[in-house]
Amino acid sequence: MVRIFFLFLLSFGSAFADSGFTFETLPVQNGGRLKPYDTFARESLMLLHGSAKYKKEDAEGESDKPRQAANVIATIILVPQMWEDAPFIRVDHLGLKSAMDLPKDRKYFKPSELTRNPRLGVLLGELNTKRAAKEKLNPFDQAAQRLESQLVLFHELQNGGLRVAPNTDKNSTTWLSLAELTDVQKEAYFNALKTYTTTFTGNGEQATRIAESNEAAEIFALKAQENNPEQYPPVQQLSIEAHYNSLAPFQWAWIFYATAVVLMFLSSLFQNRWFYVVSWASVVVAFAMHTYGFALRVYITHRPPVSNMYETVVWVAWGVVVFTTIFSIVKKKRYILLAGAMVATIAMIVADRAPLILDGSLQPLEPVLRSNLWLIIHVMTISLSYAAFFLALGISNVALFHVVRGYSPDSSLIKDYVDTCYKTLQVGVVLLAAGTILGGVWADYSWGRFWGWDPKETWALIALLGYLALLHGRLAGLVKNFGMLAGSIIAFNLVMMAWYGVNFVLGAGLHSYGFGAGGIEYVAAFVGLEFLYVFFAFVINLLRA
Amino acid sequence: MTFLYLGEVIKSKVVKPLASLKFAVVVISAIAVIVAWGTIIEAKYLDAKIAQETVYHSWFAYFVFALFATNLIAVIVDRYPWKNHHIGFISAHIGILVLLLGSLLTRYYGVDGSLSVPIGGTSSQVMVSETDILVYTSLNGESFRKIYEAPANFWSHPVSAEKPLKIPLATKDLLITDFVPYALVDNKVMESSDANDGSALRFQISNDRFAQSNWLVSKGNRSEEISMGPARVILNMGDYKYTSGNALVLTPMDAEKVHYDVYSERLKGKINSGTAEAGAHFNLGWMNLEFRLLKYHQHGRSEIKFVPREQSSPETISALKFIYNGKEGWIGLNSTVRLFGDSEMYVVAYGNRRISLDFDVALKNFEVGRYQGTMRASSYQSVVRVPGVDKDITISMNQPLEYRGFTFYQASFQEDEMGKPVTSVFSVNYDPGRWLKYLGSILIVFGSIHLFYRRWKRARVKNG
Structure with a gap:
C-alpha cells in the first residue's frame, strides 16, 4: 500500500521538470548520511555564504546573475585558488568581528583574510578549552564555532575531502574522499566535474553539453560503485531528493496560501462569493503542495517529519489548514478560511524564508528519537494542539479587527467569532492534554520517568494550564467576549514559549536535540505587535462604551 | 435531621x-x-x-x-x-x-537511579540523586565503625559560617560551613619537599589524529597506572612487574631523570628503553604514537582545589567546606576525607546514596552503531545477564529490561580517551x-x- 502510494508520488513528481543533471544526483557522504551532490552543495553554500545562491559583487556594488549552489561548490572543488580571495564567507556576529579586528560594516569575507587572521588561533583555542570543559556555549562561542565549521568546510572542499565513493574495505561504512580515490576514479570525477561546470559557462549547444556531462557523471558512478556495490545507492533514491530540492514544494505552498488570503480580502471587499470559491481552490493547491513536500521528506528520511523546529512549523501550518477545513464545514463561516490561510501563510513563510534560524536540511536523528512510535505520536499530537491554538489566534485577530471597526463585543457577529474561538480552544486543550500525557508515556517507556519537570514538558503543561484557566474563567463568567478574544491571543505566548522559547531562549533540559539560536527579535516583535493590537482594540472598545 | x-x-x-x-x-x-x-x-x-x-x-x-x-x-x-x-x-x-x-x-x-556496569564486569549498586554524609571512625586505622549517617540536602537546609551543620565527633564538632553546588575540580600537582612522597609526572601521548595529556601521581609511594585505550602507562615505584599488553613503564631514577621501557603485545616483549628528562620525547612504536615527558617531580603531591562556577556543566560537582580542629578543608561529591582527632581517626564521606540490588547485573557486551562516516552514535545496546535467566538479554534505547520489579533502560555509555566504549550506563527504575x-x-x-x-x-x- 505504502509502496503504491510512493510510486504514485514518483510519477506525480516526474511530471515536474528537474534540472536533468546526473552529476547533481551523485551520492556524497556527509553529516552521517548519503545525500545527492545537489543537497550537499546547497547545505554547504548555506553554511559558507548564508544563502542558497551566490551573487558576485564588485566594488561598485554591481552584481552578476545569481549562481546556484551546485555550480558554486563545483567551482570551489575544481579551482579552489579562485575562491581564496573572493569575499563570500558570511560572518554576522559583531562581537566576533571586533574580536578578530574585522570591519563591522562588511558581511562577507575572503577565506584568505579569515584563515590568516592573527587572532583566529587564540579564538579557536579558547573555544576548544570551553568545549573540553563541556560548558554551555554562549552566542559568541557559537559564532566562533560557526566560523570554524565554515573554514573547515572550505578547507575540505579545497583539499578533496568530499566523500564520493564507498570504502574498498567491506567492513567500513566510511566512504573514501576524492583524495583517497584511485587515479582512474579521480580522473573520472574531475572529468564529470569539469563537464558539469562548463554547462554553465562553456560554448556550444546546451543540450549537447548536458548530455556530455551526464555521460561523464555516469561513468564516474560506475567506477565508484566498483569499490562496494552494496553501499552504493540506486540513482532513483537520490534523484527524489534532488527533485525535492529543485521543486521547493513548501515555497509553492505559502505562495498559494498567500494568494488565498488576498482573494479572501477581495471577497469581503466586494462581497463576492466567487472570490471565496477561488480562494478555496488556491488553498487546495497549496495544501496539495504542502502534503506532497511532507511525503517527499518522509520518503527521503524514512521518518515522520517532526524532529526539529523547522519540521514542526511546517507540520503546525498543515494542522491549521486541516482544522480550518473542518471548522469551515461545521460552522459554514467564511472568516475561518481567512484566519486559517493567514496563519498558515505566516508559518510557511517563516519556515521557508529563515533558513539560518530554522534549519530545513535533512539531518539524521539522535539515538533516542529513532524508531519510536510514542515519540511520533506525542510530538504530532502536541504540535496539532499548537495548530488549533494558532487558528484560534487567527480567528481572534480577525474578530478584534471588527471590534476596532465598531462592532460591539456583544454583537451577534462577534459572539459567533467567540463561539468558534472557544471550540477551537477546546480541541486544542484536548490535544495538548493528550499530547503532554503521551509525552509522559514516551518518557516512561524510553527512560523510565513519566514526569521529570523537563522545561519542554513543563512549558507544555504551563500552556495547558493557561488555556484551562481561560476556559474555566469563561465558565465562571470572569471572562466575557472580549476577554476570550484577547485571552486566546495572549495565551498563545505560552505556546510560543513552549514551542520556540524553551529551545531557543531557555536552552536547557533534555530536549536539547531541538535547540537552536536566533530569531528572538522577530518573535519579540510578533509578540509585541499582538499585545499592542489587543491593547488598541481594548482602548477603542472602552472609549466607545 | x-x-x-x-x-x-x-x-x-x-x-x-x-x-x-x-x-x-x-x-x-x-x-x-x-x-x-x-x-x-x-x-x-x-x-x-x-x-x-x-x-x-x-x-x-x-x-x-x-x-x-x-x-x-x-x-x-x-x-x-x-x-x-x-x-x-x-x-x-x-x-x-x-x-x-x-x-x-x-x-x-x-527508585530512580543509575547503574554503571563496565564491559565484562558486574554491578549491583544503583546510584540515586539524593546525597548523604557519612562518618566512620577507627582507633587502630584498620577496623572502621560508622558513627554518623544523614541525608545531606543543602538546598532545603542551607549552611553558612554563622549557621553551620554540626556533626558531633568524640571531642570536637565537625562543622560544615559552606556548600558550593557547582565547582570545577582543579587537581594541581606540586613539587614536594617531603621525601616520603612518591614521584609525579605529566606526559602527552599523540599522533597526527590524537593528543592526550595526563598526570601520573604516585600515592603513598606505590606504583600508579593509567589505561589509554590499547595501551597502559605505568609509573613504577619499584614494585611493578610487566606481564602482557602494550605498556610503557616509567621508573624514576633521580631528581632529573626517569628510565623508560616500552613493551609491545604484538612483538611479545620489550622493544625500546632509555632515559628521559622533562621535555624529552620518543616514539612508542605502536600506532605511530609519540610520547613526550612534560613535567617530572621526583617527589610530588597532588592538591585538589574546587573552583566555584556560576552554572552547572557535565564537569562540575558539588563541594562542601568544613572546619575541624581549627582547620579548613573541602570535600567534593563522591569522595572521602581523613581527619585526625586526639587519638582516633575519622573518614568523612560525602556522596550520592547507593541502593544495593539483591542481584548482580553482568554486562557481557556493548555495541555502538554510528552514523556512516562519523563518530555520531546512531544507536547503542548492551547485552546483559541476570541471575535466574539462562540467556543473553539485550537492552537498547526504547527496549528496556524488566526484572524483579525494576526496569533497566539503556541511558548512555562512557568512552575512554580513544573513543572506545568501556562502561554502559543504565537508568534503573522502580515505580509503584x-x-x-x-x-x-x-x-x-x-x-x-x-x-x-x-x-x-x-x-x-x-x-x-
Whole structure:
C-alpha cells in the first residue's frame, strides 16, 4: 500500500521538470548520511555564504546573475585558488568581528583574510578549552564555532575531502574522499566535474553539453560503485531528493496560501462569493503542495517529519489548514478560511524564508528519537494542539479587527467569532492534554520517568494550564467576549514559549536535540505587535462604551 | 435531621466555595506561575536538580498542589448525586487526582537511579540523586565503625559560617560551613619537599589524529597506572612487574631523570628503553604514537582545589567546606576525607546514596552503531545477564529490561580517551505509582473528550 502510494508520488513528481543533471544526483557522504551532490552543495553554500545562491559583487556594488549552489561548490572543488580571495564567507556576529579586528560594516569575507587572521588561533583555542570543559556555549562561542565549521568546510572542499565513493574495505561504512580515490576514479570525477561546470559557462549547444556531462557523471558512478556495490545507492533514491530540492514544494505552498488570503480580502471587499470559491481552490493547491513536500521528506528520511523546529512549523501550518477545513464545514463561516490561510501563510513563510534560524536540511536523528512510535505520536499530537491554538489566534485577530471597526463585543457577529474561538480552544486543550500525557508515556517507556519537570514538558503543561484557566474563567463568567478574544491571543505566548522559547531562549533540559539560536527579535516583535493590537482594540472598545 | 442539616451547611459553607470556578482559576494560574519559575531557575543554573529542590518539590509548590487537590475533590463532591451526564466531568477531574496520587507514590516509594556496569564486569549498586554524609571512625586505622549517617540536602537546609551543620565527633564538632553546588575540580600537582612522597609526572601521548595529556601521581609511594585505550602507562615505584599488553613503564631514577621501557603485545616483549628528562620525547612504536615527558617531580603531591562556577556543566560537582580542629578543608561529591582527632581517626564521606540490588547485573557486551562516516552514535545496546535467566538479554534505547520489579533502560555509555566504549550506563527504575499515573491519564483524556463532545452536542440542540 505504502509502496503504491510512493510510486504514485514518483510519477506525480516526474511530471515536474528537474534540472536533468546526473552529476547533481551523485551520492556524497556527509553529516552521517548519503545525500545527492545537489543537497550537499546547497547545505554547504548555506553554511559558507548564508544563502542558497551566490551573487558576485564588485566594488561598485554591481552584481552578476545569481549562481546556484551546485555550480558554486563545483567551482570551489575544481579551482579552489579562485575562491581564496573572493569575499563570500558570511560572518554576522559583531562581537566576533571586533574580536578578530574585522570591519563591522562588511558581511562577507575572503577565506584568505579569515584563515590568516592573527587572532583566529587564540579564538579557536579558547573555544576548544570551553568545549573540553563541556560548558554551555554562549552566542559568541557559537559564532566562533560557526566560523570554524565554515573554514573547515572550505578547507575540505579545497583539499578533496568530499566523500564520493564507498570504502574498498567491506567492513567500513566510511566512504573514501576524492583524495583517497584511485587515479582512474579521480580522473573520472574531475572529468564529470569539469563537464558539469562548463554547462554553465562553456560554448556550444546546451543540450549537447548536458548530455556530455551526464555521460561523464555516469561513468564516474560506475567506477565508484566498483569499490562496494552494496553501499552504493540506486540513482532513483537520490534523484527524489534532488527533485525535492529543485521543486521547493513548501515555497509553492505559502505562495498559494498567500494568494488565498488576498482573494479572501477581495471577497469581503466586494462581497463576492466567487472570490471565496477561488480562494478555496488556491488553498487546495497549496495544501496539495504542502502534503506532497511532507511525503517527499518522509520518503527521503524514512521518518515522520517532526524532529526539529523547522519540521514542526511546517507540520503546525498543515494542522491549521486541516482544522480550518473542518471548522469551515461545521460552522459554514467564511472568516475561518481567512484566519486559517493567514496563519498558515505566516508559518510557511517563516519556515521557508529563515533558513539560518530554522534549519530545513535533512539531518539524521539522535539515538533516542529513532524508531519510536510514542515519540511520533506525542510530538504530532502536541504540535496539532499548537495548530488549533494558532487558528484560534487567527480567528481572534480577525474578530478584534471588527471590534476596532465598531462592532460591539456583544454583537451577534462577534459572539459567533467567540463561539468558534472557544471550540477551537477546546480541541486544542484536548490535544495538548493528550499530547503532554503521551509525552509522559514516551518518557516512561524510553527512560523510565513519566514526569521529570523537563522545561519542554513543563512549558507544555504551563500552556495547558493557561488555556484551562481561560476556559474555566469563561465558565465562571470572569471572562466575557472580549476577554476570550484577547485571552486566546495572549495565551498563545505560552505556546510560543513552549514551542520556540524553551529551545531557543531557555536552552536547557533534555530536549536539547531541538535547540537552536536566533530569531528572538522577530518573535519579540510578533509578540509585541499582538499585545499592542489587543491593547488598541481594548482602548477603542472602552472609549466607545 | 441534624445530620441532614449539617450536611447542607457543610455543602453550602465549605464545599461550594472550595469548588468554585474562581478558586480553580486562581489555583491553576498559581501552578502555572510556580512551574514557569522553575524552568527559569533550571535555565539559569543549567541544572534540573536545583529547580526540583527549590521549586517543584518546595513547600509552597506542595501547598498549591494541595489546594488544587482540595478544589478537585470539592467539585466532585459538589456534583453529588452524580448523573449520567456527569461522566465526562467526573472522569476528567478524578483523573487528575489519580495522576497526582500516582506521582506522590513514585516520589516517596519509587527508585530512580543509575547503574554503571563496565564491559565484562558486574554491578549491583544503583546510584540515586539524593546525597548523604557519612562518618566512620577507627582507633587502630584498620577496623572502621560508622558513627554518623544523614541525608545531606543543602538546598532545603542551607549552611553558612554563622549557621553551620554540626556533626558531633568524640571531642570536637565537625562543622560544615559552606556548600558550593557547582565547582570545577582543579587537581594541581606540586613539587614536594617531603621525601616520603612518591614521584609525579605529566606526559602527552599523540599522533597526527590524537593528543592526550595526563598526570601520573604516585600515592603513598606505590606504583600508579593509567589505561589509554590499547595501551597502559605505568609509573613504577619499584614494585611493578610487566606481564602482557602494550605498556610503557616509567621508573624514576633521580631528581632529573626517569628510565623508560616500552613493551609491545604484538612483538611479545620489550622493544625500546632509555632515559628521559622533562621535555624529552620518543616514539612508542605502536600506532605511530609519540610520547613526550612534560613535567617530572621526583617527589610530588597532588592538591585538589574546587573552583566555584556560576552554572552547572557535565564537569562540575558539588563541594562542601568544613572546619575541624581549627582547620579548613573541602570535600567534593563522591569522595572521602581523613581527619585526625586526639587519638582516633575519622573518614568523612560525602556522596550520592547507593541502593544495593539483591542481584548482580553482568554486562557481557556493548555495541555502538554510528552514523556512516562519523563518530555520531546512531544507536547503542548492551547485552546483559541476570541471575535466574539462562540467556543473553539485550537492552537498547526504547527496549528496556524488566526484572524483579525494576526496569533497566539503556541511558548512555562512557568512552575512554580513544573513543572506545568501556562502561554502559543504565537508568534503573522502580515505580509503584506507574499504574495510577496511566489510569489517571486515561481518565483525563477520556473525560475531557466526553465533556467537550457533550457540550458541543448540547449547544447544537439548543441552536438547531
